[in-house]
Amino acid sequence: MALSVIVLAAGQGTRMNSTKPKVLQQLAGKPLLHHVLLTAQQLVPEQILVVCGYRGEELQKACQEFKVDWVWQTEQRGTGHAVQVAYPDIVANNRVLVLYGDVPLISTATLKNFINSTPADALGILTAQVAKPQGLGRIIRDSNNKVIHIIEHKDASPEQQQITEINTGIYLIPQRHLAAWLANLKPQNSQQEYYLTDIIALAVNDKVAISDCSIADEIEITGVNSQQQLAMLERQYQLTLAQQLLEHGVKVYDPNRLDIRGVVNAGKDCSIDVNVVFEGTVVLGDNVQIGANVFLKDCVVESDAVILPFSMLDNVVVGIGAQVGPFARLRPGTRLHAQTKVGNFVEIKNSNIGVGTKVNHLSYIGDAQLGSSVNIGAGVITCNYDGAHKHQTIIEDEVFIGSNCELIAPVRVGKGATLAAGTTLLKDAPPGGLTLTKKMLTSILDWRRPTKAKASQTGEK
Numbered sequence: 250m251a252l253s254v255i256v257l258a259a260g261q262g263t264r265m266n267s268t269k270p271k272v273l274q275q276l277a278g279k280p281l282l283h284h285v286l287l288t289a290q291q292l293v294p295e296q297i298l299v300v301c302g303y304r305g306e307e308l309q310k311a312c313q314e315f316k317v318d319w320v321w322q323t324e325q326r327g328t329g330h331a332v333q334v335a336y337p338d339i340v341a342n343n344r345v346l347v348l349y350g351d352v353p354l355i356s357t358a359t360l361k362n363f364i365n366s367t368p369a370d371a372l373g374i375l376t377a378q379v380a381k382p383q384g385l386g387r388i389i390r391d392s393n394n395k396v397i398h399i400i401e402h403k404d405a406s407p408e409q410q411q412i413t414e415i416n417t418g419i420y421l422i423p424q425r426h427l428a429a430w431l432a433n434l435k436p437q438n439s440q441q442e443y444y445l446t447d448i449i450a451l452a453v454n455d456k457v458a459i460s461d462c463s464i465a466d467e468i469e470i471t472g473v474n475s476q477q478q479l480a481m482l483e484r485q486y487q488l489t490l491a492q493q494l495l496e497h498g499v500k501v502y503d504p505n506r507l508d509i510r511g512v513v514n515a516g517k518d519c520s521i522d523v524n525v526v527f528e529g530t531v532v533l534g535d536n537v538q539i540g541a542n543v544f545l546k547d548c549v550v551e552s553d554a555v556i557l558p559f560s561m562l563d564n565v566v567v568g569i570g571a572q573v574g575p576f577a578r579l580r581p582g583t584r585l586h587a588q589t590k591v592g593n594f595v596e597i598k599n600s601n602i603g604v605g606t607k608v609n610h611l612s613y614i615g616d617a618q619l620g621s622s623v624n625i626g627a628g629v630i631t632c633n634y635d636g637a638h639k640h641q642t643i644i645e646d647e648v649f650i651g652s653n654c655e656l657i658a659p660v661r662v663g664k665g666a667t668l669a670a671g672t673t674l675l676k677d678a679p680p681g682g683l684t685l686t687k688k689m690l691t692s693i694l695d696w697r698r699p700t701k702a703k704a705s706q707t708g709e710k
């Protein structure tokens with residue numbers, strides 16, 4: 250039997266106290282809804298229907314990369330009502346897996362196991378034992394331990410509130426039973442909503458088997474209803490990601506002070522100091538060292554490279570054995586070849602830095618091609634922008650550029666050339682020789698530095 254997935258995502262999420270729709274709040278750098286859709290895709294279903302309502306256009310825009318069909322629930326009258334509006338679009342005789350847009354970390358493995366363990370004609374329900382069941386629907390069983398009902402926290406008696414087995418909100422429903430059950434939902438509860446949970450009792454009434462499957466890992470079924478819950482889930486999730494790196498052999502100085510908002514692939518013997526943030530896809534070779542407070546987004550850092558503290562790298566390739574920072578800012582399109590050195594307060598963008606080249610202090614290098622074994626002195630600036638266009642600077646192998654030079658692009662410095670300190674390079678420098686701006690240096694010998702007059706001399710008190 251083919252699978253249809255319905256993701257419920259129409260609610261506003263009032264308890265978040267935010268103007269953003271709840272399912273667009275970010276967990277580990279991705280909207281909650283993206284986590285759920287990525288997992289749903291892994292199941293290769295025949296269709297994915299997403300129920301949207303509150304700021305639905307924003308949801309659709311934020312999920313353009315996903316192949317899903319959108320269903321509008323203009324008025325949010327409960328989880329049962331959300332499935333009612335999706336019902337006409339469900340392929341006949343499929344199995345219908347219901348997921349919630351605000352339960353982001355449910356895993357593909359858990360769902361596959363749930364689907365495989367649920368008989369084709371049964372109503373499957375995913376449950377969990379939790380320490381703090383407050384606010385969640387409770388599982389009611391009969392004397393034979395069969396699930397017969399779900400009662401929401403708000404509707405539960407004090408005895409029922411003691412139950413620690415909860416409804417994760419994830420069900421597998423045979424489509425052919427669904428129409429009748431949905432038609433029988435009644436908003437007779439404290440919230441006056443159409444609860445999807447009521448289909449359990451309806452299935453029992455129709456003598457359809459209920460197949461319950463329990464999940465142990467609480468992180469997978471944690472729903473996000475408040476900023477507190479989101480922050481706690483973020484920390485728990487980050488800890489599991491840090492643990493994966495530790496298991497892989499990476500030295501993580503403090504697993505509680507690392508943030509991975511994307512994917513990190515690390516080789517052998519890498520180390521990551523505290524407060525490092527990774528975004529997008531980051532690949533580390535072997536024996537890479539990342540210092541404290543480093544931010545890396547979409548980078549490749551090759552083996553034996555060292556990134557010293559407080560450096561920020563975005564879309565950068567760092568070559569073998571290179572050293573970056575502290576306090577370096579490397580912007581998109583920067584390629585550092587092997588054994589390069591980029592030091593403090595250096596900004597580089599869209600540039601190639603050749604093998605063994607050093608840019609050690611206080612420089613701006615933009616739209617430049619630097620050869621190998623070049624030395625860039627302190628305070629060197631490539632003036633790449635004329636107010637309208639960007640221009641290239643080419644610096645050939647073994648060039649030495651003295652401190653505080655300005656290179657007015659487009660300009661080329663020939664192989665082995667030397668620029669004296671303070672040169673403003675307005676045209677190409679030939680290879681080999683010394684290029685300098687001739688300035689007159691004068692000393693005025695009878696000059697006196699101004700001094701402050703003493704109070705006693707001016708009569709001031």
Ligand code: UD1
Nearest residue numbers: 257258259260325326327328331350351385386416418472
């Ligand atoms: C729901 C379950 C509860 C379960 C819990 C697990 C019901 C009645 N209760 O409660 O048993 O323990 O999830 O997390 O189902 N939504 C819509 N349209 C609506 C209402 C909700 O699309 O009209 C969406 C929300 O955007 C959200 C999801 O459904 O993504 C769950 O809704 P929410 O109001 O958070 O339900 P809970 O109170 O958490």
Ligand code: CA
Nearest residue numbers: 351472473474
């Ligand atoms: Ca919820």
